[in-house]
Amino acid sequence: MRPKVLSYVAFLVFIITTQSLPSANAVAISRLPKVYDVTGKRVLHDAPYYISPVIWAKGTEIKLTDTKDNQKVCPFYVVQDPAEVNRDGLFNFVLTGRKSEMYLLTSHTLSITSRSPNGSCDESSYWQIPDVEAKAPSNFITTGGSFATAVTCFLVMEYPNLTNPKLHTYILQHCPSFCGAGPGGCYNMSLYADNKEVRYLGYSGTAPFVFVFRKPK
Ligand SMILES: *[C@@H]1O[C@H](CO)[C@@H](O)[C@H](O)[C@H]1NC(C)=O
Ligand SMILES: *[C@@H]1O[C@H](CO)[C@@H](O)[C@H](O)[C@H]1NC(C)=O
Ligand SMILES: *[C@@H]1O[C@H](CO)[C@@H](O)[C@H](O)[C@H]1NC(C)=O
Secondary structure, rough: OOHHHHHHHHHHHHHHHHHHHHHHHHHHHHHHOOOOOOOOEEOOOOOOOEEEOOOOOOOOEEEEEEOOOOEEEEEEEEEOOOOOOOOOOOOOEOOOOOOOOOOOOOOOEEEEEEOOOOOOOOOOEEEOOOOOOOOOOEEEEEEEOOOOOOHHHHHEEEEOOOOOOOOOEEEEEHHHHHHHOOOOOOOOOOOEEEEOOOEEEEOOOOOOOOEEEEOOO
């Protein structure tokens, strides 16, 4: 009994000391856990949402596409494509290790999935980045991952709009080492245009893609 209690106390002390390190990240985690949609309501955990830029227009929301350079692809890419008006763009943000959580949290590891029908594509709908440090298109997000693995490990981070601080705007980061082995640190997700119309979500080292959550009607 005694060694068990001691190791529990040691564990608690470990938690307390690691949690109270004066790191900017820890402050951000305690102060900004909540995620709000564009109407100011809290975003639900593991529920379908559209994600789009603040200034929304048809084709600017994020969707899956089954076509790249006029070829059918499987798994799908995650894109902004003005031509893909018929395809669904609803995504569930699923926190790792928090099945019963009611609301989505920022700064917490999660995986992203879609409930859209996938036709003949026999791949799971979890977003992954096969190799974030590789060249395009291997650093683009595709479907085909599994829940809570290094390649499907993301964070939603608050990213306030300074000219309009009331907007609830966010960026997405890919942090492979937070869910398993992989390159350390986090990679900002941005949009990469490989032609004029289609923009791929992935890692390109450019300005992060800033988005809002919209709940479907
Ligand atoms: C896509 O198809 C595969 C194989 O039929 C299935 O396992 C998977 O759940 C499907 N994904 C969705 C989102 O329907
Ligand atoms: C802030 O929001 C406005 C819309 O209210 C938008 O025009 C502007 O691009 C946003 N700024 C940034 C840095 O995203
Ligand atoms: C991610 O984007 C934020 C905001 O632009 C920036 O402060 C940060 O340095 C970026 N992180 C990386 C690893 O590029």
